[in-house]
Amino acid sequence: MLYSKYEWRIHPAESSITDRLAQDLSLSPIVASLMASRGIQSAEDGHRFLHGTFELTHDPYLMQGMQEAVPRIRKALEDREHILIYGDYDADGVSSTSLMIHLMRHLGASYDIYIPHRSNEGYGLHNHALDWAHQQGVSLVITVDTGISAVEQIAYANSLGIDVIVTDHHEPPETLPEAYALINPKLPTCPYPFKGLAGVGVAYKLAQALVGEPPEEWLQIVSIGTIADLMPLTGENRVLVKHGIESMRNTRYEGIRCLLEVSGVHVEQVTAVNVAFSMAPRINASGRLDHAGRAVTLLTTEHREEAERLAWELDGLNKERQQVVETIVEEALGMVQTRWGGREIPPVIVLAGEGWNVGVVGIVASKILERFYRPVVILGIDPDTGNCKGSARSIPGFDIYAALHSCRDVMDHFGGHHSAAGMSLQRDRLEEFERGLHVYAEEALDAEHLIAVCDADLEASMSEISVPVLEQIEQLGPFGMANAVPKIVFRDVVIKDVRKIGKEGKHLKLRIQQKRDVMDAISFGWGHLADILPVGTVVDVLGELSVNEWNGSRKVQLMVQDIRASYQQVFDYRGIQEPLKEIQRWRADLEPHLRCPAARSAVVYAKDSHPEIKTQLYD
Structure with missing residues (x-):
């Protein structure tokens, strides 16, 4: 018996709502059900969800602190004051800083930027950076994606005669800094209707207040930070990111184009998922292993040659980051074993x-x-x-x-x-x-909090899925936090082909069949399951649907997130020279799928086999 890694919880929508949405919006039943499971109950709500534009966003002046910040920045522009943009080193901070650079250029400001080094300085506003700013003649600091907790540092800036405008989205502390203006939708006294903006989203609202209608291409930068910082893609964020992704498909930003190309993403087909899993890790790698300024330069350069060089550098840093992570994970898992063992x-x-x-x-x-x-x-x-x-x-x-x-x-x-x-x-x-x-x-x-759960949208049959249905599902994007890629369960499918793919066979490729319908399926990182899923095995699978394009042909493909076989499996290790070692490896690989102690998988062994085998399997 192969247990699922997660407990599957399916949340089917009410059939009456699904039927009404399908009829009123001319949608397939599958897509109507997915919309209903996202809380959409009327055709009006559905049309707004699918086609909503900037009327769903809010007046930036509803944000507390904006009335004070905008006149102060305009005064700085008129008086040619030197402004410092102070950012953070993660992808949201990089995006926020990059957006402010575009804003400063647009306004013709005298400005500089400062992002602390993650390892050498750490997060937040630092007094030594303020000293440097003072020496450069800075009289106004605008923080992005940071500053809401910088009580002592902003007091120090005030003592230097530097005004500080904080734009942030992190949880505010009990004691707030005495800044010239605090702009954060999460402030308890802030009436702004949408609280889920990323740091770059807050910076964008400041840009809106200053210039009215910012260039649409700035939303490309907003999209990167919002997606990378795992902000909910609902409400205002959904509108900003949706338009940002659409603009990105025709981007004029050399850095974004080169970063997508290095990531293997076709620019004209970019999605929010590509941003999350291809662009964001490379941007973050800059601040993790080097200095985030390199990523800021990439997102703001106007030169193709420089953009190509920086994109490849970030790609190299990301590969290095992956190796560093793998090493630390192994050490951390060793610590868990040492500290707690079987306890x-x-x-x-x-x-x-x-x-x-x-x-x-x-x-x-x-x-x-x-x-x-x-x-x-x-x-x-x-x-x-x-x-x-x-x-x-x-x-x-x-x-x-x-x-x-x-x-x-x-x-x-x-x-x-x-x-x-x-x-x-x-x-x-x-x-x-x-x-x-x-x-x-x-x-x-x-106890219920510690149960690994995977929420699925619905259970379907393979006959209900087609490329046109997937094209309708794509209209529900952009997908991300709070608007996840739909997860669908298919039950009682038969494995028609199974093999390991990728470097060292780490990934699993299946061909599955349900009645007369056949579908390709891939599961990343689960190549070891090929050893226990022979052809003919009947399984249930949970996954995300995608379209696989090859040589002009478009086919439905399932990206498997979890899998289970609901009957006992028997494996014969007779004749293997070191069966105990093999079974220990087997158990280590399959540990997430053996979470039920009452029904471990069995093994056939001869009378003279090692008695330890029994202990290893059933302890």
Whole structure:
């Protein structure tokens, strides 16, 4: 029996709503059901969802602080003051900074930019950077994607005679900085209707307030930061990103075009998914392993040659980043085994290692979370100073920002969202920090929170799926957070062909059949399952649909997210010289699919086989 990695929860829509949407909007039943599952209940709502434009966005002056910020910036422009744009090193910060560069150029401003180095300086506004700005004659600092927690630093800027306008979207602390203006939709007193803007989205609202109707191509930059920072693609974000992606398909930005080409994406066919999995990692790699300024230059250069060079450099950094992540993940998994072995893993996993690159600890945290389905904190320790910098990733139902807030006295600094956060603290407080998170988690986490769940939109038969239906599904995009790529379950499909593909056979390619319908399917990273899914195996699969284009032919393809076989499987290892070693490898590969201790897969062995085999399988 091959268990699914996740518990599948299917959320079918009401048939009456589905039927009405299908008829009124001329949609297939599948697409109408997907719309209904996204909360759309009327043809009017459906038309707005499919075709909504800028009437669904909001007046930037509804945002608190805008009335103060705009006149101050206009005065700086009139008086030729030197302005500093202060950003962050992640993809949202890079996008925000890049957008402000386009704005400053448009306004003819005298400006400079500053992005701190992730490893050498860390997140946020820094006094030494303000000293440098003061020496350069800066009298106005505009922060993007940062600053809402910089109480002491902004007080220092004020003492230097520098005004600070903060644009940010992170959770505001209890004590706010005394800036010239604070622009953040999450401020408790801010009446702005949409709270889910990325840092680049807030910067764009400032640009709107200053120039009225910004060039549409600026939305390309907004799209990158919004998608990369995992902001919900609903409401205003959906409109901004949708128009940004459409503009990107005809981009005049040399950096965006080159980055897409290096990523293997056809520019005219780019989607939000391409931005998330191809562009964003390469942009983030700049700030993780080098300095984010390289990515900013890429997004703002007007020269093709420079754009090509920088795009290839970011691609190389991303490959290096992948190797660094793989090494740290292996070390982190070893720590889990050493610390807890066969014992129960705690509700929050906290791991710290000397020399771990702090630029990638967030990615490592995500991978450890995926393995154990627990909130995870990964920290890199500076062996010389004892300073620890880390990132946290959380599961649905557990607010990691609130958890960190409960331990605020232990840390030097922290910030973030309910699902992801960053922090710094001293090495000698790690144990206290870990205990505090465990205490908070014991109260906040229930057993049901620790069940790995995959939400599926609907169950369908393969006969209902076709290329025209997929083309209608694509109209529901852009896909991302809060508007996920539809996940569909197909039951009782027969494996007609199975093989490993890719480097070292890491990926799985299947050909599956249901009655007379046949479909190709691919699962990345699950090549090991080819050993236990012989031709003829009947399985249930959960996945995302896509169109595979080859030599002018377009066919439906399933990107498998999970798979299960609902009957006992028997494997014969007689004749293998080292059966115990083989079975240990087998179990290590299949651990996520053996989550039910009551019904492990069986093995046939002869009388003189190793007794340890039985222990290994049924312990």
